[in-house]
Amino acid sequence: MRGTINAIIVDDEQKHHETLGKMLQNFCPMVHVVGYAYSVQEALPLIKTLDPNLIFLDIEMPSGNGFTLFDSFEDPPFEVIFTTAYDLYAINAIKYAALDYLMKPINIQELKGAVARAEKVRAKKQSQSSAKIDALKSNLQLKDTRFTKIALPSADGIDFIEANTIIHVEAERSYSNFYLDGGKRIMVSKPLKEYEALLEACNFFRIHKSHMVNLNHLDKYIKGKGGYVIMKDGSHVDVSVRKKDALLRKLM
Template structure:
């Protein structure tokens, strides 16, 4: 099946480079047009009715987020493309299917397009709008489950239940909601690699916090610490501070 895609980016080279990658590596994608601004994109949406939009975020007159919010109806999938990784959390709050950092990685591009293809096929087979299918998929994936290996076996929890993680030698103490906690036999590096990067952030060599669900406050006066919903305070290292503040600004 063919996916009709529109590329929206204020930079000419970025638009052309993405079109070349799609032509060379995603033969199921048909480029219906390129727009250099949100205003031009609105016209092309009416004219071409794409089911996929590759959307740059940081455009000068109107950014990608404002553009999406201005639309009365959205029946197309969105893959954000940007050179600014601090927009990641905000991008997924706007119900994007994926988020690609420039320069675009070919494997990540193919994976993102495959996700869209699956959603379009589901939309056609279930006779529902693409937007409805996207909302269902995002809701389904909004709270992944993980297994925590313990001395007695495994504990299965939603990621949303995890407040923070703290390294304890080669083990990890995982603090959950309602005062629960479990000592995992995996080290904290394993969790950093496998937890949702848009939900969790490693603030320090010994700490990972759930920013999306459990960050309550950030305090500079107390030595750069994060106050969490369980009342705990977690340090933010000097090296991580800039990225941490960038994440906060996407909320």
């Protein structure tokens, strides 16, 4: 039987408190909203007093960035679901750290999915919020879109690695195989398309429907109908005919 998830909503807008609170009541009955805050400053004493399992955290508030909440927690004792209007920089930072977020206005199915994932983590009592938040902080310190640390959820947990240690990524049905410098391979239970936009910002290029390569580790391009590339680790990766010209333009 599923237990109750005690949650706090942190958002500077009263209407969002009401809307999200009602959505949770109607569609996620396992979530009990125990408190509301209009800023990170208001949220901190509530967290200490109410000890929530889950926090819905707005990112941009007039009183300060929601990310600053984690400056007060070395090892956050709760899961977090960010809520935000469209902010590509913030969304990419969150995705790189394998954290959950909801776009405003919040979609009911996406809300249910995010809550289910938080509930699953809580049930296993294997929360990795601390490592996720560390990865998020590390990337946010860069102050640009060239994030360096990426979270890769695998069967054993979550690996937090530097993006430039990835040589290439291979799609395998609904999975992705990440081949790293030093010969390590990490299989992730997400399709390659989930990572394409994130990796493109780190100088990766999709040269085939099944392969994405790190151009920083490309040693040589061999001509052919589509041709193929030789990577730093000695691996050979085919280039599709339709991707050939775009790749050559990137390499010139």
